[in-house]
Amino acid sequence: MSEPEPREPGDMPGFEDMKQGDLKSIAEASEALGVTQRTLRFYEDKGLIQPKRVGSMRVYSRREMGRMQLILRGKRLGFSIREIGEFLSLYDHDPDQVVQAQLMLEATQERLSELRQQREAIDQTISELEIIEAMSRRHLEQRES
Amino acid sequence: MSEPEPREPGDMPGFEDMKQGDLKSIAEASEALGVTQRTLRFYEDKGLIQPKRVGSMRVYSRREMGRMQLILRGKRLGFSIREIGEFLSLYDHDPDQVVQAQLMLEATQERLSELRQQREAIDQTISELEIIEAMSRRHLEQRES
């Protein structure tokens, strides 16, 4: 019934002697990033990250962790993983980042105008709902008295 | 190549003589409501509306059209069709609308707090993106000069 003792973090079977600080197993990486292992495998599948392999096991270096931070940030900002993938591949193949920065700027502006529209829509919806709220209140007060 | 002439609206084969104003075929109803026929069938499937039948053909009365207006309004306000369905069934089975108004009020308030949170999130995201926008701009200006 008791949970089996989890081993030391950093416990990569067969590699206890070369704990090299910033090399992480998938468990450690997911823990550190606050995502599930499934998510890491999913992003790899989509080509966003390419962790090294030791045998068949994935190893996450600082590079992958950095990319994951960018990915998660992109997600928070509302970009799709496809878009994020495109940015990352530009980031890789565009030495002076000019094309990259340009496209990034465009995408950013598009997203901004989307968000400003959403804000408008939400404000309107809130107004409508506040009216309905007031009406419901009045309806209930009448019945109650 | 030319589109086959659409017939008169109101042309329900076999019923040309009893055009009763507010009885509509599915084509007319979808036209009037701005939704597809598929959508009307879908909502019927989900139990939100119950158009009469003449043989196998659906007939939409004022009642159905009214319910559809409510449904579409609910959608605009961000409620799911499941929620909308619940409201409508209360509307039907709650003569003095007390329970209905109460639950409506609760749902409305929940939705309002959701929307206010979304608004917050969007405002934050907009701020972040504006920073990124400015950074991209500067990056490009440097390279360009």
Next chain:
DNA sequence: TCTCTACTTGACGTATACGTCAGGTCACAT
């Protein structure tokens, strides 16, 4: 050798709101 744990891959499931076929009926015009 057996068992444990962590890891692997592959495949199907989830939620939402319909879109898009395929195949068939029915009344009316030719």
Next chain:
DNA sequence: ATGTGACCTGACGTATACGTCAAGTAGAGA
């Protein structure tokens, strides 16, 4: 008799971002 247009009922497809098995492998300790 045949074609035509509008309608019908399933049933599968779409998009997104993973969740959730199932079944198997590989070191390490008892």
